[in-house]
Amino acid sequence: TPRVFSGIQPSGNLHLGNYLGALKRFVEMQNNGIESIYCMVDLHAITVWQDPADLRNATRELAAGFIAAGLDPEKSILFNQSQVAEHTQLAWIFNCVARMGWMQRMTQWKDKAGKNQQNASLGLFAYPSLMAADILVYHATHVPVGEDQKQHLELTRDIAIKFNHDYGVDFFPITEPVIEGAATRVMSLRDGAKKMSKSDTSDASRINMTDDADTIARKIRKAKTDPLALPSEAKGLEERPEARNLVNIYAALSEQGVDAVLRDLGGKQFSEFKPMLADLAVAKLAPISEEMARLMQDVTEIDRILQNGAARARAIAAPILDRTYDIVGMVR
Ligand code: AQP
Known part of the structure; x- marks a missing residue:
């Protein structure tokens, strides 16, 4: 068993x-x-x-x-x-x-x-x-x-x-x-070559489970990206580690595959995608962090x-x- x-x-x-x-x-x-x-x-x-x-x-x-x-x-x-x-x-x-x-x-x-x-x-x-x-x-x-x-x-x-x-x-x-799913290796928000880590000295590199909604939104807004629009399929994320990371996070949080996300959102600029990602992250994480705070009492x-x-x-x-x-x- x-x-x-x-x-x-x-x-x-x-x-x-x-x-x-x-x-x-x-x-x-x-x-x-x-x-x-x-x-x-x-x-x-x-x-x-x-x-x-x-x-x-x-x-x-x-x-x-x-x-x-x-x-x-x-x-x-x-x-x-x-x-x-x-x-x-x-x-x-x-x-x-x-x-x-x-x-x-x-x-x-x-x-x-x-x-x-x-x-x-x-x-x-x-x-x-x-x-x-x-x-x-x-x-x-x-x-x-x-x-x-x-x-x-x-x-x-x-x-x-x-x-x-x-x-x-x-x-x-x-x-x-x-080891499965879209987010088996979430990367730092400041450097697409480093994994998101507890011990990174830059707090902006990670979203902490205890961050409030404003902090989450600000960190995502400031996340490093490239100037291109989102591609319409996963292949288009090769060689774009920061873009791939944010799309992977979106896919994992919304419980979809990366291809399904890009079928919907391909062509969008980061200026439009980042607020969507921030809203999704807040919607998923805020109930958890609120419950953590309650339990810690x-x-x-x-x-x-x-x-x-x-x-x-x-x-x-x-x-x-x-x-x-x-x-x-x-x-x-
Ligand atoms: N960036 C990540 N993406 C996906 N999974 C991750 N894990 C850690 N970082 C990422 C997974 O979380 C579980 C617990 O990790 P841990 O605390 O035992 O290990 P860690 O590697 O020490 O965690 P950190 O956050 O990276 O801390 P530091 O900075 O000390 O190295 C594990 O299942 C791990 O795979």
Whole structure:
């Protein structure tokens, strides 16, 4: 039976890319009746420095974002990673399965560690091993993510394959990444070559889930574009990364294909298209951000939901970790 797992880091600035690439699709999976486990991955967040008070707030705000976007804590399991110790316990086993060379090839490691790798945290280097544990401690079969996580998911498969091979078992499933839709890689509004990112120092580069209507409209109005009109088919967006990005966002928000959008809107200038996109973005995001703000007024309720989710998550993870320890030869 299919089981879905995915996570988002509570590192602040939850943005439109996280929503379209991840959250919105989590809700679709849940509503298709697939057993779904979603995690605020706080242990991943601290691989780079997080102020403790900010981390606490970002974790609750992310949980509010999940619920406001349509995740039902009764149907899906919602929790934060550090409350289920089995993730880190399995990650240690995987640290002993994975190879240094595998980690060194990860583009996120290279990007985030930058030039001074010696000064990056050991946690940042081992990040993909913990991510493999997040997924495999539930024997999850499908992982909905944005395009940027594809390489980490391939590594998750490699770890499962090597574990199964080394111990001569058929224990961990080979998970399928689910990377689909018009917005698997939402780009920065200021630079069509960079992905929209929480850590971009320019706030104008992204639409935050907490932005109000005026801010969203202003950021879209100022988004970088080219002087041409919209083409009438997707082919016409090749070599036009900024235009393609805005059309992809429109398509994803309006739940249409890019070709369908361009059949309607081809020939329009950006001066006309941008206000349409802004109206659509506000219509879709404002109810979510309002609900997030409402939920954040009662953090004890959020904490209760996370705690309850953690207990349900642990009930699945504990027996799988136990069997893993048996396979590895730990005396119990
Ligand atoms: N620009 C994006 N387009 C589509 N999907 C995206 N995701 C992230 N950025 C985009 C997806 O969101 C989920 C959670 O991401 P995360 O917080 O775990 O990872 P991240 O890559 O660290 O997010 P950011 O926003 O880019 O943060 P920084 O700046 O720290 O790198 C994942 O499914 C991811 O694919």
